Amino acid sequence: MKKLSTSELNRISVDDYKSTNKIPLVVVLDNIRSMHNVGAAFRTGDAFAIEKIFLCGITAKPPHRDIQKTALGAQDSVAWEYTSTTTEALEQLKADGYILCIIEQTDESVQLNEFAFESGKKYAVVFGNEAFGVEDAVLPLADVALEIPQFGTKHSLNVSVCLGVVLWEAVKGLR
Numbered sequence: 103m104k105k106l107s108t109s110e111l112n113r114i115s116v117d118d119y120k121s122t123n124k125i126p127l128v129v130v131l132d133n134i135r136s137m138h139n140v141g142a143a144f145r146t147g148d149a150f151a152i153e154k155i156f157l158c159g160i161t162a163k164p165p166h167r168d169i170q171k172t173a174l175g176a177q178d179s180v181a182w183e184y185t186s187t188t189t190e191a192l193e194q195l196k197a198d199g200y201i202l203c204i205i206e207q208t209d210e211s212v213q214l215n216e217f218a219f220e221s222g223k224k225y226a227v228v229f230g231n232e233a234f235g236v237e238d239a240v241l242p243l244a245d246v247a248l249e250i251p252q253f254g255t256k257h258s259l260n261v262s263v264c265l266g267v268v269l270w271e272a273v274k275g276l277r
């Protein structure tokens with residue numbers, strides 16, 4: 103076994119990436135405070151070839167060196183849009199036929215491992231603020247609340263870790 107060199111990874115260019123078929127999946131960042139978490143969302147979104155990221159409310163927008171530090175250029179490959187409110191983004195996505203999945207612990211949440219992302223459907227996954235979660239105004243717009251099963255003393259994950267887990271589960275079902 104040997105590690106692959108950068109040239110052996112056969113990475114595509116940003117222009118080629120932009121023209122590839124994307125997974126019918128959109129990430130919505132609801133008032134994310136940390137620019138490092140925003141950068142991680144871009145980098146993870148690039149890895150899984152998602153359609154787009156919506157940056158909402160106080161969520162920072164590229165270009166910014168703190169986003170770049172974590173995104174490593176993915177802010178240039180992944181399409182993104184800013185909306186002043188998360189509800190504005192979700193209303194647009196719902197009108198475009200997306201199933202809206204909030205990632206939140208609620209009295210009706212479904213365990214992520216028990217939810218089936220169905221091929222042929224379009225999904226938007228909403229990740230909330232690091233301290234407060236998804237804002238209350240978003241709850242009535244959601245088609246489903248998904249929760250990552252956790253077995254320790256803490257009942258939350260860093261939003262960037264959460265995003266990676268959720269996107270991987272979604273991509274498994276949508277590819």
